[in-house]
Amino acid sequence: MGDRWRSMWMGTIAAIIIAMVAGVVMTEMKLSSAQKFSTASTRL
Amino acid sequence: MAAKIMRSLVRLTLVAAFLFFSIGFVQTGIPGLGLAPAQAQSAGSVPCNWSGNISDTQFWRAIRKGVTGTVSIPDRKAGQLVQSDGDELRAFRQGPMSQFGGWLLIGSLILLGLFYVGRGRIEVESGLSGKTIERFNSFERFVHWLTASSFVILALTGLNMLYGKYVIPTLIGKEAFASLTMFGKFAHDWIAWAFILGIIMMFFSWVRHNIPNMADIRWLMAGGGMFSKGVHPPARRFNAGQKIIFWVVIVGGASLSGSGLALLFPFEIEMFAGTFKIINVFGFNFPTELSSIQETQYALMWHGIMALVMIAIIIAHIYIGSVGMEGAFDAVGTGQVDINWAREHHNLWVQEMESMDEGPVSNRAPE
Numbered sequence A: 001m002g003d004r005w006r007s008m009w010m011g012t013i014a015a016i017i018i019a020m021v022a023g024v025v026m027t028e029m030k031l032s033s034a035q036k037f038s039t040a041s042t043r044l
Numbered sequence B: 001m002a003a004k005i006m007r008s009l010v011r012l013t014l015v016a017a018f019l020f021f022s023i024g025f026v027q028t029g030i031p032g033l034g035l036a037p038a039q040a041q042s043a044g045s046v047p048c049n050w051s052g053n054i055s056d057t058q059f060w061r062a063i064r065k066g067v068t069g070t071v072s073i074p075d076r077k078a079g080q081l082v083q084s085d086g087d088e089l090r091a092f093r094q095g096p097m098s099q100f101g102g103w104l105l106i107g108s109l110i111l112l113g114l115f116y117v118g119r120g121r122i123e124v125e126s127g128l129s130g131k132t133i134e135r136f137n138s139f140e141r142f143v144h145w146l147t148a149s150s151f152v153i154l155a156l157t158g159l160n161m162l163y164g165k166y167v168i169p170t171l172i173g174k175e176a177f178a179s180l181t182m183f184g185k186f187a188h189d190w191i192a193w194a195f196i197l198g199i200i201m202m203f204f205s206w207v208r209h210n211i212p213n214m215a216d217i218r219w220l221m222a223g224g225g226m227f228s229k230g231v232h233p234p235a236r237r238f239n240a241g242q243k244i245i246f247w248v249v250i251v252g253g254a255s256l257s258g259s260g261l262a263l264l265f266p267f268e269i270e271m272f273a274g275t276f277k278i279i280n281v282f283g284f285n286f287p288t289e290l291s292s293i294q295e296t297q298y299a300l301m302w303h304g305i306m307a308l309v310m311i312a313i314i315i316a317h318i319y320i321g322s323v324g325m326e327g328a329f330d331a332v333g334t335g336q337v338d339i340n341w342a343r344e345h346h347n348l349w350v351q352e353m354e355s356m357d358e359g360p361v362s363n364r365a366p367e
């Protein structure tokens, strides 16, 4: 039984780790929505 | 004497009031009579001609309808005071999109239920032999589950964004729903990267087995053998049905990823005007000049539509890969499928493996 679900857990744990890394990177980029939508934005 | 003074005062106020209101009527027109103010807006111009030949109403109507002026600050989108496409988008999302999406999902569950009642679980007709053959190696299984787990989380958090508000607050209260949705929104944004990686890896692992061929047409003509017992149209590693799932996941997944990235980085990643230009080559008439906000609105709309269609299709995939078919789950579970299952569903693939293999195809003794 353990064997049957092992691949599933491996994939799920990897997905969560990738999500955590992505979360840290995206938070570090510090693009708050206030900045993204600001009228001072020069990005067009 | 006093009475005389009072009468004069009342007369005076009446005259003043009459004069005052008659000026008012000249300015605004007399209500109910349809008499247009003569001097105020003759030929569409307002008094003193301060805004040229345009009346106030015309002026504000144009602003309300989203006319874009010029501004000298860097952010040119500030030149548009009122952009109300968002209103229409919301009406579409909460109206037809939610409704059709809901019926699509419920409909696919009902169809699967009917299929289960009519056909039952598709069994291995020659019985399980206990001997197995490796169907997917550990890398392929890992890639499958990386994609599948992230898709399921994306689907749940995404459906919560569209439908959650109708159901969940009544169950757990508004505050808990707000926290849940905020957490879910972050989970959705971050887990998306795992899904993107998953479909890229899945594409490279399986694309060479998913090129359509003549056997696929025969498989489809026989309905995949899914609707009647004892029918097993020949198939190689993936049958036509699986190839359809593969391409839906790759093309649909890429489209979901693209529109999702456009939503993660609004005003930076914009793709709809360019896409519309290409589509218009085939005689369509989509707008090719889009403001940044319109780009984001199209991305949101398309992302939702694609997601609902994909979820409906994947529900069917999950059904056939688990309860719907005996012996299928092992392919992505242990990777070892029963040789009889393989012969029934992928006979040409088993033959290829046998002709390639020096030894016996089965590598696990009966338990």
Ligand code: HEM
Binding pocket: B135, B144, B147, B148, B149, B151, B152, B202, B238, B241, B242, B243, B245, B246, B249, B314, B317, B318, B321, B322, B328, B329, B330, B331, B332
């Ligand atoms: C969560 C429950 C899921 C289960 C139980 C499941 C089960 C399976 C099984 C048993 C196979 C192998 C079929 C065979 O050996 O011939 C398979 C293949 C595959 N799965 Fe899944 N799957 C799930 C979710 C997903 C999701 C969410 C996606 C993509 C978004 C996905 C994409 C694929 C693809 C592209 C294939 C190869 C083509 C095919 O066999 O249809 N799966 N899955």
